[in-house]
Amino acid sequence: MIRKLLLAGLFASACxxxxxxxxxxxxxxxxxxxxxxxxxxxxGLGAVHRLDAAALEIWANAPALEATLALGERAPDSFRLxxxxxxxxxxxxxxxxxxxxxxxxxxxxxxxxxxxxxxxVRRNARYxxxxxxxxxxxxxxxxxxxxxxxxxxLDRVEDVFAKINERSEARFAMFSGDLTQRGKRxxxxxxxxxxxxxxxxxxxxxxxxELGDSDLPYYEYFGRGSQSFRFHGxxxxxxxxxxxxxxxxxxDWLEGWLELSRSENHLVFMHVPPLDPFGIRNGAFxxxxxxxxxxxxxxxxxxxxxxxxxxxxxxxxxxxxxxAYISGGGGAIPERFDGIGRHFxxxxxxxxxxxxxxxxxxxD
Amino acid sequence: xxxxxxxxSGHWVAGRAKTARLLLLYEGIGLGSAGVSLxxxxxxxxxxxxxxxxxxxxxxxxxxxxxxxxADVYGVLAPEAGTGAPEPEPPRFEIRSGLLYVYDPLFSHExxxxxxxxxxxxxxxxxxxxxxxxxxxxxxxxxxxARRLLGARPGRAARSGSALDITAGVTEQAYHDDAFGxxxxxxxxxxxxxxxxxxxxxxxxxxxSSLGYAREFLRYDGxxxxxxxxxxxxxxxxxxxxxxxGVHGEAAIVYDHRRDTLAGGMRFAGVPAGYAGHLEQTTRLxxxxxxxxxxxxxxxxxxxxxxxxxxxxxxxx
Numbered sequence: 001m002i003r004k005l006l007l008a009g010l011f012a013s014a015c016x017x018x019x020x021x022x023x024x025x026x027x028x029x030x031x032x033x034x035x036x037x038x039x040x041x042x043x044g045l046g047a048v049h050r051l052d053a054a055a056l057e058i059w060a061n062a063p064a065l066e067a068t069l070a071l072g073e074r075a076p077d078s079f080r081l082x083x084x085x086x087x088x089x090x091x092x093x094x095x096x097x098x099x100x101x102x103x104x105x106x107x108x109x110x111x112x113x114x115x116x117x118x119x120x121v122r123r124n125a126r127y128x129x130x131x132x133x134x135x136x137x138x139x140x141x142x143x144x145x146x147x148x149x150x151x152x153x154l155d156r157v158e159d160v161f162a163k164i165n166e167r168s169e170a171r172f173a174m175f176s177g178d179l180t181q182r183g184k185r186x187x188x189x190x191x192x193x194x195x196x197x198x199x200x201x202x203x204x205x206x207x208x209x210e211l212g213d214s215d216l217p218y219y220e221y222f223g224r225g226s227q228s229f230r231f232h233g234x235x236x237x238x239x240x241x242x243x244x245x246x247x248x249x250x251x252d253w254l255e256g257w258l259e260l261s262r263s264e265n266h267l268v269f270m271h272v273p274p275l276d277p278f279g280i281r282n283g284a285f286x287x288x289x290x291x292x293x294x295x296x297x298x299x300x301x302x303x304x305x306x307x308x309x310x311x312x313x314x315x316x317x318x319x320x321x322x323x324a325y326i327s328g329g330g331g332a333i334p335e336r337f338d339g340i341g342r343h344f345x346x347x348x349x350x351x352x353x354x355x356x357x358x359x360x361x362x363x364d
Numbered sequence: 365x366x367x368x369x370x371x372x373s374g375h376w377v378a379g380r381a382k383t384a385r386l387l388l389l390y391e392g393i394g395l396g397s398a399g400v401s402l403x404x405x406x407x408x409x410x411x412x413x414x415x416x417x418x419x420x421x422x423x424x425x426x427x428x429x430x431x432x433x434x435a436d437v438y439g440v441l442a443p444e445a446g447t448g449a450p451e452p453e454p455p456r457f458e459i460r461s462g463l464l465y466v467y468d469p470l471f472s473h474e475x476x477x478x479x480x481x482x483x484x485x486x487x488x489x490x491x492x493x494x495x496x497x498x499x500x501x502x503x504x505x506x507x508x509x510a511r512r513l514l515g516a517r518p519g520r521a522a523r524s525g526s527a528l529d530i531t532a533g534v535t536e537q538a539y540h541d542d543a544f545g546x547x548x549x550x551x552x553x554x555x556x557x558x559x560x561x562x563x564x565x566x567x568x569x570x571x572x573s574s575l576g577y578a579r580e581f582l583r584y585d586g587x588x589x590x591x592x593x594x595x596x597x598x599x600x601x602x603x604x605x606x607x608x609x610g611v612h613g614e615a616a617i618v619y620d621h622r623r624d625t626l627a628g629g630m631r632f633a634g635v636p637a638g639y640a641g642h643l644e645q646t647t648r649l650x651x652x653x654x655x656x657x658x659x660x661x662x663x664x665x666x667x668x669x670x671x672x673x674x675x676x677x678x679x680x681x
Contacts, residue, residue, distance in 0.1 A: 016667060017469045018631045182635075208637035243631050244638030245665060248469050272638055278412040279580070279592035280419065286638050287628030287665040288594075289537070290470055292544040292582045299587040300543065310637075312409050321588030335409040 019247035022206075022240055025216065026224040026250075036072025041065055046083075047223040055080040059192075061203050061223035063087050063172055063231045064132030075123050083115040084192075085201040087172065089133045092117055097126045111196045133171075139233050139351045143169045145200075146327055146358075147344035148176035148271065148309025151209055153331025154187060157194055160330060160342060163363045165199045167346055171231070172200050176309035177207025177242060177271030178332060179222075184213050188221040205238035207271035207309060226250045228257040233351040235261040241270040244286040246294060258301030265351055266303045273308035273326060275319055283311045295320035304355050307345070314340045314360055325358060371432040374440035375565065383439060383565040391432040398425025419595055420575065423621060427599025430619070431571045434601040439565045446568020448604030448612060450525030450558065455676045456484045456518040460658065462672025464495055466626050468665065472541060473500035476626075478670055480506075484518045487511060489529075495626070501540035504626070508533035510554070525558040525570055525604070537624075543585035548624055552576020552596045572618060574598035580624060597621040597641075605649060613649035613656065620644055628665030653679040 030041030035053035045062035053074040058065065060083055071079065081092070092115065094102040107116035115131065145164050150157050164173060180187035183206070195202055206225045210218040219225075225240030237257050239246055246254075258266070274291035276284040285291040298306065299320035306324045313335035315326040328335075329343035342363035349356040367373045372387035401421030408414045438447075464476040480493025488509055495504040508531055515527025531554055537546040554574045560567030576596035583589045602616025621641035623629035630640045642664025650656035656674035661667075 016467070016631070016665065018633060020469075208635050211633070212635050214634070242637065243633075244629075245470070245631055251470070275582075275590060275592050278415070280577075280595040281410055281412060281415045282594075282623065282629075282638060283410065284638055286623060286631050286640070287470075288546060288580065288582075288592075288624040289539060289626075289628060290665065292546055292584065293470065293539065293542045295582070295590070296542060296544040296584040296587065299584050318588065319590055320582075320584050333406065333409045336411045337408070337413045338411065 017247070018243045019240060019245055020249070022216065022219075022225055022242075023247040023249040025219045026226055026240070029219060029224045030067070036074050038070040038072075039067055041067040043227060043229070044224045045227060045229055047220060049084070049220075054078075055082070057082040058084070059221065059223060060085045060131070060201060061227065062229035062236075063090070063201070063203075064136045064229065065130070067129045069127045069129055071121055071123060071125055071127070073123055075121060075125075077120065077122075079119045079121045081115075081117040081119060081129070083131055085113050085195070085203075086115045086131060087133045087201055088112040088199070090115060090131050091134060093130045094119055095128045096122075097128075102127060112199050113195070113201050136231060137233070141348060141350040141352075142171050142232050143167065143346060143348045145170050145173035145344055146176070146269070146307045146325065146347055147173060147330050148207065149178040149312055149328035149332040150180070150191070150330035151178050151332035152181045153342075154180055154190060154194070157191075157331060158197055160344065160363050161194065161198045163361060164344065165197075167361070170200055170346065173198070173202040173344075174236065174238075174267075174269050174307065175202050175204035175330075176269045176307055176327070177205050178209040178309055178328075178330070179204060179207070179218075181209055182212030183210035183216070183218055185217045185221075188217055192221060203236075203238075205240055205269060205271060206242050208242045208244070211242055226253060228253075228260075230264075232349070234265040234267065234349050237266065237268045239268060239270040241272040241274075241285070244272045244284070245290060246270075251294075251297070254297065255301075258297070258303070262302055265349060265354060265356075266301070267305045267307065267349070267356070268298060268303050269307045271308065272310045273306075273319075273324070276311065277315045277317050277326070281311075295322075298322060311335065313338050314343060314345075316358070323355060327360075329363070367436060368433065371429075371436045374436045378440055380439070380565050383563045386563055387432045387436050387439075390428055394425045394428030394432065396425065397421045398429065401425060416595065420597065423597045423599065423619075424573075427573065427597075427619060431599065431601045434617075435559055435566055435569060435571075438569045438601075438603060439563075442568055442603070446560065446566075446604065448568050448606045448614070449608065450570075450604055450614075451516075451608045451612070452521035452523065453516045453518055454484070454489075455482075455679060457677055458482050459675045459677070460493075460672045461675075462658070462670055464626075464668060464670035467667045468626070468628075471500070471502065471539070471666075473497045473502040475499050476502075476670075478672060487517075491533075501538070503538045503540075504535065505537075506533060506535040515556070524561050525556060526561055527556045529554045531576075535624075545583040546624060547581045547583070548578045548594070549580075550576055550578035550594075550596060554598075569601065569603045570614075570616075572598065572600040572602060572616060578622070578624070594622055594624060600644075605647075611649060611651055613647065615647040616645070618644045618646070623664070625662070625664070626666060627662035627668050630664050648674065650674065650676075 372384035600618030606612035
């Protein structure tokens with residue numbers, strides 16, 4: 001009662017739980033219902049861009065997607081599925097509720113990361129979909145790209161993408177936020193348009209610059225801010241730290257993800273780092289106690305590496321004994337006098353060993 | 365609205381041109397400092413090599429802007445002799461004890477016993493204190509040692525409340541429920557400028573500022589610790605309430621740039637993230653020479669409010 005009175009009376013417009021609404025948005029991602037059809041993507045690992053009587057379009061935000069699709073009375077015999085931002089070698093499997101495989105016709109796609117299919121379906125039936133590369137459960141080493149902070153340099157991000165395309169071994173890119181300067185629909189659409197030149201998918205969380213539009217269209221275009229997935233036995237977790245904090249509900253999710261990954265590599269990505277390597281600047285969490293709480297949790301949860309953005313430079317350091325990297329070289333105003341400039345990280349992970357090897361790839 | 369933009373306009377309308385010009389001058393200095401510093405931060409991408417002077421310039425400039433705004437409002441609204449006057453000398457010994465309520469959505473603690481005292485001895489002011497969690501295993505202990513360089517001291521009275529102190533301190537925080545702790549070592553200069561010293565129309569008000577550095581040591585149970593730094597900067601405006609021969613005290617509103625307290629740093633909707641400290645509002649009133657109370661609010665990543673009783677053993681009218 002005392003708390004309610006104090007909060008209502010004195011700080012009605014306060015921002016103490018500033019990321020709470022975004023955690024609620026996270027829970028809605030990957031679910032849609034339209035024209036008597038219903039889709040739900042497991043763990044919200046993709047955003048539903050379109051669902052109507054005859055077609056479903058998904059933006060993938062993970063290498064492997066599983067979904068349930070319930071078709072209604074108005075479904076046609078041939079249902080169209082389009083998945084954007086998918087791994088080029090991803091394959092689709094579809095089963096009906098009896099476990100019987102569904103006939104899939106692969107259609108031609110315009111870019112490497114686009115997957116188009118036609119499914120032979122029945123009305124009033126329920127299907128399980130799985131889109132994943134064959135080696136998703138492999139334990140072989142693999143490479144991925146880590147980057148962040150394109151912001152106002154969106155008009156020349158093609159240079160960065162061209163350099164990423166030269167890393168032919170890389171499977172996907174992990175982007176730690178600040179895709180655009182203000183998070184406007186037009187900017188997010190332009191980012192996705194420019195991504196068509198990428199030969200691999202780019203998975204992302206949001207940064208503080210995605211909060212510039214109060215409607216937060218980011219969620220419609222890219223999906224969740226906080227999520228977790230596995231690839232080659234390695235767990236990848238995005239945390240939404242765009243407001244220099246993490247919502248209490250996301251801490252609960254994180255504890256579950258940490259529990260799932262105790263015996264395997266776990267890499268954690270977020271935009272604002274808990275601690276700035278140069279503390280006086282504090283491009284970091286707004287509470288030192290929360291920074292310590294998170295790092296203690298990650299350390300006790302045996303996280304192997306952390307990747308951050310927000311600071312437009314490159315730093316390699318440790319937090320709570322966990323190797324940490326800040327790579328904010330996507331093109332936003334660079335930190336001067338450090339000789340870094342635009343860059344990204346090429347990270348090679350060997351699932352059989354803890355950690356990974358990280359190299360800086362300069363763009364300019 | 366004009367008064368918000370052009371500080372001193374209130375005094376100008378009241379026919380106090382000298383005070384108006386003074387406030388406008390300091391507002392201009394504040395805005396200039398903030399503008400140059402924020403521009404420098406943008407141009408350098410907040411480089412670690414240049415961020416410290418630019419951050420100080422930006423905080424100082426914005427703080428000066430806030431102080432001149434509040435001083436303009438105060439000078440126009442306050443009675444001719446001001447709302448009050450400072451105590452001629454600080455007490456030799458003061459004890460504070462009370463209850464602190466904290467609402468932080470990320471921590472389970474809510475209620476603390478807050479206790480401390482300050483003692484002037486051998487030219488130094490010692491101020492130990494603690495906050496003990498009553499419903500969670502969160503504890504804060506602190507010890508500050510200050511030497512007054514300018515201003516009134518016990519046994520050496522002054523009419524002005526202006527003062528300059530150098531303060532060193534250590535704060536130890538333990539958050540056992542979340543398996544971490546935090547120790548801060550700090551050194552800072554604390555100042556108070558009695559605005560009546562600048563202009564008699566502002567008598568009864570004061571500005572406060574602090575500048576310093578803290579080295580922080582973070583500990584995690586069973587893990588390697590971290591070290592980091594913090595820029596200590598406080599800027600605020602206050603008024604004296606009443607005269608020392610009756611019910612008296614003071615009220616102040618302060619921006620504190622530090623983020624390692626229970627209040628942490630403020631969060632904002634939209635793009636700004638992580639760079640701000642917290643706001644404090646404190647009111648102290650002495651009902652008799654020996655007994656008083658202090659009511660405080662802090663707003664950052666958490667909201668805190670505390671009520672303490674104050675006792676000055678041996679104080680005489």
